[in-house]
Amino acid sequence: MSKLKFGARIGILGGGQLGRMLAGAAAKLGFDVSIYCPEADAPASRVAGESVRAGYNQLDRVLAWAQTCDAITYEFENVPVSTVGHLIRNGQIVRPGLKALEMSQDRIREKTFLRSCAIPTAEFFAIQCGDDIGPALTQLGGAGLLKTCSDGYDGKGQSRIAAGDDDEAIFRALGSRPCVLEGLVPFRCEVSVIAARGLQGDIVCYDIPENIHKDGILKRSTVPAALTHNIMQDAFRAASRLVETLDYVGVLALEFFVLPDGRLIANEFAPRVHNSGHWTVEACLTGQFEQHIRAVAGWSLGSVERTLDVEMENVLGEDLDNLDDNMPATASLTLYGKRDALRGRKIGHWVRLNGSI
Ligand SMILES: Nc1ncnc2c1ncn2[C@@H]1O[C@H](COP(=O)(O)OP(=O)(O)O)[C@@H](O)[C@H]1O
Ligand SMILES: [Mg+2]
CATH class of the missing domain: 3.30.470.20 (ATP-grasp fold, B domain)
Structure with a gap:
């Protein structure tokens, strides 16, 4: 039962290009695909046999949709944890489950978790307000990268910062949200x-x-x-x-x-x-x-x-x-x-x- 039969239906949360390419691969293996996303005319919806347009926080809608599928997956990491939790509590198969979402949606939680797996990360400091930046920058040797803890992608939601910069203005420009200040890694x-x-x-x-x-x-x-x-x-x-x-x-x-x-x-x-x-x-x-x-x-x-x-x-x-x-x-x-x-x-x-x- 946890192994899908030929021709089963896979539900994908998210309508972007990754969902589109996943849908194509699912079709190659003979599965039916249904896409769930809030956007109209999404890249994935246009290649799937079925798509439902509704919000990720509409728990009744998302559960009703999931119940028409044999297994659910997601194509982006910002699907609300509460939504996936709701599906799992109601008996739906969601792979990969909840923990990976929880750990990857917040950069501080993510780095802490990576370290707990004995995987080194850059040095980092939690930043709750502009005043937190100065002391952290000093510990990092005067330069770092300030990133919002959540919702960043493709370099968005981050800013280089160095001693002498206007910390408060940079923090504000990132939306005055919880941030992480990372040391700059001199990578090869x-x-x-x-x-x-x-x-x-x-x-x-x-x-x-x-x-x-x-x-x-x-x-x-x-x-x-x-x-x-x-x-x-x-x-x-x-x-x-x-x-x-x-x-x-x-x-x-x-x-x-x-x-x-x-x-x-x-x-x-x-x-x-x-x-x-x-x-x-x-x-x-x-x-x-x-x-x-x-x-x-x-x-x-x-x-x-x-x-x-x-x-x-x-x-x-x-x-x-x-x-x-x-x-x-x-x-x-x-x-x-x-x-x-x-x-x-x-x-x-x-x-x-x-x-x-
Ligand atoms: N601590 C760092 N030191 C040096 N370069 C970094 C650091 N963090 C990010 N970068 C550069 O910025 C890119 C995007 O940052 P990343 O944290 O992966 O954010 P995103 O979620 O937008 O992909 C990285 O691939 C790397 O080139
Ligand atoms: Mg990246």
């Missing part, structure tokens, strides 16, 4: 582990991409990353401890900074498929979306064997006009079907195939 590069854990506790990790960000937004992921075998094993072990401790079912991404001496510092994790794993669709036997659906369905995980060296590059709204000129001939293009190609927002990606391995 950024990488991520895309891991999957099945219902039986089996764990697989994809090869590690190196990720380059521009203005806080992922620009490019290159696989394989230039890391030693030992660093890769450290990263895999950390991700495995994380998904085990969370009793996680599905795909999860753990982002790391790599220090010049090879030590790994965790940045954050996402309890979902991840932008830095999009290349797995073209380069691996089982892409991350299909893997997540397999886990949600309680099926055995697929092979993560990689057959190609690849590079994935995001397409932002402003890139659309020059796409033909800038995209390599040996690239596979995915567009998300967003209605507006907004500046600074991801509207698609391409994966350049750099040859078989």
Whole structure:
């Protein structure tokens, strides 16, 4: 019963591009898909057999919807914990469950939890008001990154800050909300582990991409990353401890900074498929979306064997006009079907195939 039958219906909370690609992967495996999200005309709703448009806090609506599905998953980490808790208390199967959401929705809770899993993070201080910033900055050597504890994405909700800045103004510009002040990590590069854990506790990790960000937004992921075998094993072990401790079912991404001496510092994790794993669709036997659906369905995980060296590059709204000129001939293009190609927002990606391995 916890293993879905052929042709069962999977419900996805969230209507963005990740939901759209999950829906496609679910369809590939013969499942029906229903999307639940508040937005009209959402990218995922337009490729699913059914979609319901309602708010995440409308508990009666969301439960009634979930009762028409055989298992529920989510495509973004800000689904209210209270909503998922309500579904679980009412007997619905939600994978990956509640704990990963709780731990990833607040940056301080997230870092504290990562540390409890013996995964190092940057130094950090809780900031409740502008006055908290000065003493924390002093302890961090005079510079740091101030981030809102919740709701940040693509570098939004964060600001560099240094001794002598107007702390109060910067705190206000972030909305005067609870924040975390992090030490600046002098990283050599950024990488991520895309891991999957099945219902039986089996764990697989994809090869590690190196990720380059521009203005806080992922620009490019290159696989394989230039890391030693030992660093890769450290990263895999950390991700495995994380998904085990969370009793996680599905795909999860753990982002790391790599220090010049090879030590790994965790940045954050996402309890979902991840932008830095999009290349797995073209380069691996089982892409991350299909893997997540397999886990949600309680099926055995697929092979993560990689057959190609690849590079994935995001397409932002402003890139659309020059796409033909800038995209390599040996690239596979995915567009998300967003209605507006907004500046600074991801509207698609391409994966350049750099040859078989
Ligand atoms: N403590 C830090 N030190 C140095 N760079 C950082 C730090 N935190 C974040 N960054 C940079 O900003 C990017 C986005 O930050 P992140 O915390 O991952 O926020 P988001 O939730 O927006 O992805 C990171 O990928 C990294 O390039
Ligand atoms: Mg990030």
